[in-house]
Amino acid sequence: MVTLTRTTVAGREKVRGRHHRGESLTKVLFVLPAVVAMVALFGYPVVKNLLMSLQDYGLKTFFTGAAPWVGLKNYSTVVTDKLFSDAMLNTALFTVGSIAFQFAIGLGLALFFRNRFPLSGLLRSLLLLPWLLPLIVSSATWRSILEQDSGILNRTLLKLHLIGDPVPWLNSPSVALIAVIGVNIWIGIPFNVTLLYSGLAEIPDELYEAGQLDGATGWRAFWYITWPNLRAVASVLLMLGVVYTIKVLDIILGLTGGGPANATQTLATQSYEKSFVDFRFGQGAALSNILIAISFVFAIFYLRGTRRAVDE
Amino acid sequence: MMRRTAYTVIGVLILCVMLFPVYWMLNASLQPSGNTLTAGFLPLNPTFSGYKRALDEQGGNLVTSMIIAAGTVVLSLAIATPCAYALSQFRSRWVSVGLLAILISQMIPGIVIANALYTAYERIGLLNSIPGLIVANCSSGIPFAILILRSFMLSLPPSLVEAARVDGAGLFRAFVAIVLPISKNSLITAGLFSFLFSWSDFLFALTLTTKGGVRPVTLGIYQYLGTQVQNWNAVMATAVLSAVPAIVLLIAAQKYIAAGAIGGAVK
Incomplete structure (x- = not known):
């Protein structure tokens, strides 16, 4: 009886430990879609605009893919x-x-x-x-x-x-x-x-x-x-x-x-x-x-x- | 008593002045067709020819707008709700970083997003597509929905979810079974606004479509306006039809709208 209780407690602790790790993963999953969306819809555009503003990015770029750097x-x-x-x-x-x-x-x-x-x-x-x-x-x-x-x-x-x-x-x-x-x-x-x-x-x-x-x-x-x-x-x-x-x-x-x-x-x-x-x-x-x-x-x-x- | 009635009268007058353009839109939509606006103050001989023309020419565009707006609501809420919960309940130094990021995102002009998405969409073939416009419109839906939902979820006691956790439910199950039903009102508010933002979108419709295939109704109106308007009644009838969601939402969901206006700005 006593041993049984002890193993259960130990087992529960082990479960909790695993639970904890699984849980921080779940927590990440809660915010991950939003992080991806914010990066794609705001982060990427801001960076892309900074880069484009330093390039000769025009109609030609869409055909040839070439966008030469032109500084400021x-x-x-x-x-x-x-x-x-x-x-x-x-x-x-x-x-x-x-x-x-x-x-x-x-x-x-x-x-x-x-x-x-x-x-x-x-x-x-x-x-x-x-x-x-x-x-x-x-x-x-x-x-x-x-x-x-x-x-x-x-x-x-x-x-x-x-x-x-x-x-x-x-x-x-x-x-x-x-x-x-x-x-x-x-x-x-x-x-x-x-x-x-x-x-x-x-x-x-x-x-x-x-x-x-x-x-x-x-x-x-x-x-x-x-x-x-x-x-x-x-x-x-x-x-x-x-x-x-x-x-x-x-x-x-x-x-x-x-x-x-x-x-x-x-x-x-x-x-x-x-x-x-x-x-x-x-x-x-x-x-x-x-x-x-x-x-x-x-x-x-x-x-x-x-x-x-x-x-x- | 007299004084309070006088206030009501003044209030009604203010409202009449403010809403006159809306009335005028309705009035002009019921006039006979033509390129002049000779309408009197009342549509004494109303004709629905403007609406007939509007539905013939813009009916499909209205459906397109409807699909895009509905898609934006679903995608925005699916992405924003778990994040809002995390930002309201999890203890982490990342919470303030996330909130700051959302705040900054409000400063990014739509044209910046359009610039970048145009070049990306061009490469992956999302120009002139409904999914492409849904994703673009989420840029207004998601941050707003996160703010609205978070400001509500801050008031949820942690014990609520803990009780379910003790019974063995995982974090995600507890979220679905307990947090979502309780947040119904704020979900409705966030959904309504996402719908309106997407329905009203003009910039992405204008920049991310290059040929006829997919054309939201806002773009249809813009093209009507051109340089010289040929049929004012059809333009105004389309405007009235495009205003219907806003009017319905305002009447059916009054309390949610004011809550949204305040929640999104202050919190």
């Missing part, structure tokens, strides 16, 4: 291109313009929906619709609204005598970028409302009650209670905003295709054109690497900022 020539070509500074400026205007208005309007609406009133939950979730629509659907819809001669926007403005002649929203180099930014603001508002609303909902009511005793109501309550408590959510939102907006491509391609007269070209649309219209993959890759580098700089600033906030 692709970078110097795209940077000295006369369109580059325009594309940089447009990217900056597009990103800053979109985010500033998305955030400001989103915050206004989030504060409005914090007032408890009938149907507020339902209205708030229906508000998400523009964000869920395929971007190309939104582009098509806005194309029809902004159409110069028969679009509803110009027809309405003419009827109200706000404009004398139809505005060529998407056909004039001087207003096209503004129109594209406007559409992107419309698309981004719902996301901003949702995140800011959830940030507002986490601020405890007691803070406002205590503030009220000290005379902090209205604007003062916003400035001294709401805003400081919303800073964390706001900074995540703004960082995500930059990272997502800087690479926007669908909306611009759908609305203007970068035109008219390159007035709405950004780094992303330029990169697309170099690779898939001109088939100069090396130059396209160089442009997209510049795009990634800018994204990273913002992310690093953000991470440093939050770390400092945590340290404090």
